Amino acid sequence: MKKRITVQIDALEKFVVEILKHNGLSAENAAITADVLIAADRRNIESHGVARLKRYVDGIQSGIIKPECRLDILRETPVSLVIDGNGGMGQPVAYNAMRRCIKKAKANFICFASVRNSNHYGIAGYYTLMALEENLIGVSMTNSAPLVVPTFGKDAVIGTNPISIGFPSGKERPFLLDMATSTVPRGKLEVYARTGAAIPDVWACDSEGNLTDNATLVLDNLSSRKGGGLLPLGGSSELTGGHKGYGLSTVVDILSGILSSGAVGLEVYGKKGKPSEVCHFIGAINPEAFVDLDEFQTGMDAYIRMLKAAPTTAGHNRIYIAGEKEYDAMERNRTTVILQDKVFMTLNEIGAAYGLTLVKDV
Numbered sequence: 001m002k003k004r005i006t007v008q009i010d011a012l013e014k015f016v017v018e019i020l021k022h023n024g025l026s027a028e029n030a031a032i033t034a035d036v037l038i039a040a041d042r043r044n045i046e047s048h049g050v051a052r053l054k055r056y057v058d059g060i061q062s063g064i065i066k067p068e069c070r071l072d073i074l075r076e077t078p079v080s081l082v083i084d085g086n087g088g089m090g091q092p093v094a095y096n097a098m099r100r101c102i103k104k105a106k107a108n109f110i111c112f113a114s115v116r117n118s119n120h121y122g123i124a125g126y127y128t129l130m131a132l133e134e135n136l137i138g139v140s141m142t143n144s145a146p147l148v149v150p151t152f153g154k155d156a157v158i159g160t161n162p163i164s165i166g167f168p169s170g171k172e173r174p175f176l177l178d179m180a181t182s183t184v185p186r187g188k189l190e191v192y193a194r195t196g197a198a199i200p201d202v203w204a205c206d207s208e209g210n211l212t213d214n215a216t217l218v219l220d221n222l223s224s225r226k227g228g229g230l231l232p233l234g235g236s237s238e239l240t241g242g243h244k245g246y247g248l249s250t251v252v253d254i255l256s257g258i259l260s261s262g263a264v265g266l267e268v269y270g271k272k273g274k275p276s277e278v279c280h281f282i283g284a285i286n287p288e289a290f291v292d293l294d295e296f297q298t299g300m301d302a303y304i305r306m307l308k309a310a311p312t313t314a315g316h317n318r319i320y321i322a323g324e325k326e327y328d329a330m331e332r333n334r335t336t337v338i339l340q341d342k343v344f345m346t347l348n349e350i351g352a353a354y355g356l357t358l359v360k361d362v
Helices: 009-022 027-042 050-060 090-108 126-133 187-196 215-223 242-257 293-308 324-332 341-352
Strands: 006-010 072-077 080-085 110-118 135-140 162-169 175-179 279-287 336-340
Touching: 006 009, 006 175, 006 341, 009 027, 009 050, 009 336, 009 341, 027 050, 027 126, 050 187, 050 293, 050 336, 050 341, 080 090, 080 242, 090 110, 090 135, 090 279, 110 242, 126 135, 126 162, 126 175, 175 324, 187 215, 187 324, 187 336, 279 324, 336 341
Parallel strands: 080 110
Antiparallel strands: 006 336, 072 080, 110 279, 135 162, 135 279, 162 175
């Protein structure tokens, strides 16, 4: 069992912000990026938390990520945007795209943005949550590096391509779906590789398309493009619904990449040492385009209560709605988060270059 280390959120946030500022981000964009990363750790999505910081620092220093965040509006209507992120850090790009969508949705009931030439933007649900906080329906999805094999394939050609959709409620917690269209995201394999644990053999396949429980093998094969990769949501066969996850992944590619005239599939991270060209699809819908807000929220509350009141199977005493476990985690992790010891050490290795030290909570 690997050691877990508790750190204060305030100290972690200051640490991450300072490292990002040292790497060229403005104070505002560094704060946005740090908040997205720490939100993932607070929600117990450690695959997308501060463990990703090294990836971003390496990306900036290699020229893959531009520390400036300049959004160019390429096409605009009252209800839509096409945005070029100019290779900037994905979190500020997506954050500012959603801010624009929220403003337009409040004025015109709906707005969607297709964003090209960005970078990895963290957890998709963060941007959906931004809309929920304004009593709007939120939509957030992004394509990613080709890590997933299509149904009946053995080489990764599509991304984990997550989808997040959220609906505001009244007295109940909001409904916040945030899911990869693969069985798991790549970051989940990284968590298992750091601990040396075997992955479930329905998560990934080796270079010949055979199921494997070796996380390190899969990650190495993906890094060197030797074949194999993650499986679509539903697994490797049509019998278990793998074609449905494959279909959802391609929809994300189309809305994010093709709709913005950006990169898709093998084109994402397709040129070594060059910008990743990750694309997003982000939007907000005002429920009042269809029904009064209080009526919608009342309906959501009733629906959520119906789901949670359903009988449970033996050994389970609670039914969850999408996002509820993450809300529980956020309440527990109000002031501190727990990091794997390897993540803690890596953060301090990065910080040492700038005279920064992250300390354990006492």
